[in-house]
Amino acid sequence: MSEVNRLGIVGTSAGHMYRITALLLRSIKYIFTRPFYFDTIVEQMEVIGVRSLSIVLLTNFFTGMVLALQTGYQIARFGAKAYIGVVVALSMVRELGPVLTSLVVAGRVGAGIAAELGSMQVTEQVDAMRAMATNPVKKLVTTRLLALLVMLPLLTVLGDLVGIIGGMIISLYSLGLDFSFYKSSTIQALSMVDIFTGMVKPLVFAVIIAIVGCYLGLSTTGGTQGVGRSTTLSVVTASILIFLFDFMLVKIFFLIFET
Amino acid sequence: MIRLQNIYKSFGNLDVLKGVDLEIEEGQTMVILGKSGSGKSVMLKIILRLLQQDQGTIVIDEEDTTNYDEEKMVHVRKKFGMLFQSSALFDSINVEKNVAYMLEEHTNKSAHEIAERVEEVLSFVSLPGIQEKMPADLSGGMRKRVALARALAYNPDYVLYDEPTTGLDPMTAKTINELIRNTQVTQDVTSIVVTHDLISAFYVGDRFMLIKDGEVGFCGPPDEFKESDDPYIKEYLASAREYRYESGNEMSGRQ
Numbered sequence: 001m002s003e004v005n006r007l008g009i010v011g012t013s014a015g016h017m018y019r020i021t022a023l024l025l026r027s028i029k030y031i032f033t034r035p036f037y038f039d040t041i042v043e044q045m046e047v048i049g050v051r052s053l054s055i056v057l058l059t060n061f062f063t064g065m066v067l068a069l070q071t072g073y074q075i076a077r078f079g080a081k082a083y084i085g086v087v088v089a090l091s092m093v094r095e096l097g098p099v100l101t102s103l104v105v106a107g108r109v110g111a112g113i114a115a116e117l118g119s120m121q122v123t124e125q126v127d128a129m130r131a132m133a134t135n136p137v138k139k140l141v142t143t144r145l146l147a148l149l150v151m152l153p154l155l156t157v158l159g160d161l162v163g164i165i166g167g168m169i170i171s172l173y174s175l176g177l178d179f180s181f182y183k184s185s186t187i188q189a190l191s192m193v194d195i196f197t198g199m200v201k202p203l204v205f206a207v208i209i210a211i212v213g214c215y216l217g218l219s220t221t222g223g224t225q226g227v228g229r230s231t232t233l234s235v236v237t238a239s240i241l242i243f244l245f246d247f248m249l250v251k252i253f254f255l256i257f258e259t
Numbered sequence: 260m261i262r263l264q265n266i267y268k269s270f271g272n273l274d275v276l277k278g279v280d281l282e283i284e285e286g287q288t289m290v291i292l293g294k295s296g297s298g299k300s301v302m303l304k305i306i307l308r309l310l311q312q313d314q315g316t317i318v319i320d321e322e323d324t325t326n327y328d329e330e331k332m333v334h335v336r337k338k339f340g341m342l343f344q345s346s347a348l349f350d351s352i353n354v355e356k357n358v359a360y361m362l363e364e365h366t367n368k369s370a371h372e373i374a375e376r377v378e379e380v381l382s383f384v385s386l387p388g389i390q391e392k393m394p395a396d397l398s399g400g401m402r403k404r405v406a407l408a409r410a411l412a413y414n415p416d417y418v419l420y421d422e423p424t425t426g427l428d429p430m431t432a433k434t435i436n437e438l439i440r441n442t443q444v445t446q447d448v449t450s451i452v453v454t455h456d457l458i459s460a461f462y463v464g465d466r467f468m469l470i471k472d473g474e475v476g477f478c479g480p481p482d483e484f485k486e487s488d489d490p491y492i493k494e495y496l497a498s499a500r501e502y503r504y505e506s507g508n509e510m511s512g513r514q
Contacts, residue, residue: 035364119350127309128347132361132413133336135329 019219023137024211027145030138040143048109048144049151053158055108056101060159063096064088064166072175081175085182086189088167093190093198097160099246102205105152106238110213113144114234117217118227126218141214148206156202197253204249205242212238260285261306261417261449266315268301275301276312277473283466288443288450290464290481292457292495297470299453300344303419306451307339308332320416337365340410340448344422346402348394354381354405355390361413380408383445384438400431407438411446418442420452424459436462457499461485469495 072084120126129136171177216230263281275298283289291299304310316325324335348357358377381387384404424432436459454460467484469477
């Protein structure tokens with residue numbers, strides 16, 4: 001790759017980063033200014049949250065069960081089978097619940113946002129909105145950002161819960177553990193720090209999913225083909241950013257809470 | 260009154276507008292003509308600042324909007340209704356919500372008052388009773404008429420039409436032309452119609468402007484345009500006459 005091309009890519013990426021950050025700051029600013037579009041926010045909460053519920057629960061339930069199965073048989077060899085509840089609860093709440101829920105929502109909702117806004121962009125609906133003296137960032141981006149900020153943590157809590165239940169079912173029926181022991185070890189294992197760190201993550205991931213989906217949707221060019229491109233790119237970009245920010249957050253949490 | 264002075268606009272290496280001036284008096288209907296890709300639609304979008312010009316001044320009702328940002332443009336845009344080339348109806352909401360959009364966004368009118376106004380403008384475009392339909396259920400001509408109803412619902416001072424008859428069959432195009440003329444007569448608006456359809460242009464226009472190679476090739480009344488000795492205009496008219504001969508349409512000035 002030539003130096004010029006390399007510089008071009010760096011320049012383009014920096015440009016995207018700048019515009020994504022600018023979009024994020026503007027949409028946050030509009031949270032506090034009139035009009036508030038409560039109806040649209042509630043509608044988006046239903047589209048984003050309620051309709052993602054089944055797939056989120058299913059994913060986390062099976063993950064909890066697999067986690068119990070995989071680790072159960074391994075740690076049984078060291079006689080540590082009793083700790084299975086601790087492993088499942090900590091893994092689900094601190095890591096798997098937030099990340100898996102966010103990845104599922106990025107695939108379902110992030111793609112949906114990019115496709116919807118992308119179609120609106122290429123069919124002049126976004127221009128029509130501006131021509132009718134409405135701010136599209138406020139109407140389209142801020143509402144979706146707020147809906148995700150509310151719904152993704154809720155989905156994560158429910159996801160964590162069914163993951164733990166999934167792990168419990170395997171532990172009780174397949175690994176032969178006692179229910180009251182499993183319950184008490186799970187409750188004892190979870191500290192406030194675990195729950196706090198597990199709840200900060202979906203807030204950050206909600207911002208990533210909303211802003212990446214909206215940014216790519218609103219910057220769509222090239223007709224229906226462009227809409228397809230934006231949709232795919234939104235899932236890929238949001239997923240990568242979720243993993244990246246997950247790593248950085250874990251690093252930060254360890255620095256703050258474990259020292 | 261809308262006044263554009265010395266407007267330049269380019270996309271990448273392509274210079275679309277190279278110093279265009281345009282002035283539209285109150286109550287007038289200005290038709291902007293030109294070949295596809297000549298920058299006609301770009302001019303409409305520059306007026307509303309949906310696109311940013313590279314150079315030049317925009318004055319609307321004695322207000323210099325040249326450097327206005329999105330927030331400052333809000334009160335300016337409220338004076339306008341725009342009919343987009345693709346109609347640009349919002350797919351996710353029904354006809355009633357589409358037409359009522361500006362009323363719901365910018366007024367405190369009651370639901371009943373809004374519903375009445377929606378019914379009124381839908382009747383004006385001869386589509387009463389379709390409030391519940393979704394845009395996807397409408398034909399191209401109906402979408403244009405609903406889009407016109409939406410543009411008129413907020414009682415605009417100016418209506419901008421971007422290729423209002425493009426892609427429509429001749430009969431539907433005629434209906435749209437009649438609606439544009441009715442709008443001028445009954446709604447007391449100043450209009451700009453961007454088109455390459457000369458039949459439509461002669462039917463609705465008070466003044467013509469031709470964009471040629473990014474500059475103003477002609478600006479004046481329709482009769483002067485028809486009798487011009489300019490070779491480009493003659494060629495432009497001749498192409499339309501061939502079409503007229505083949506299709507049997509007549510080009511006539513406004514009565």
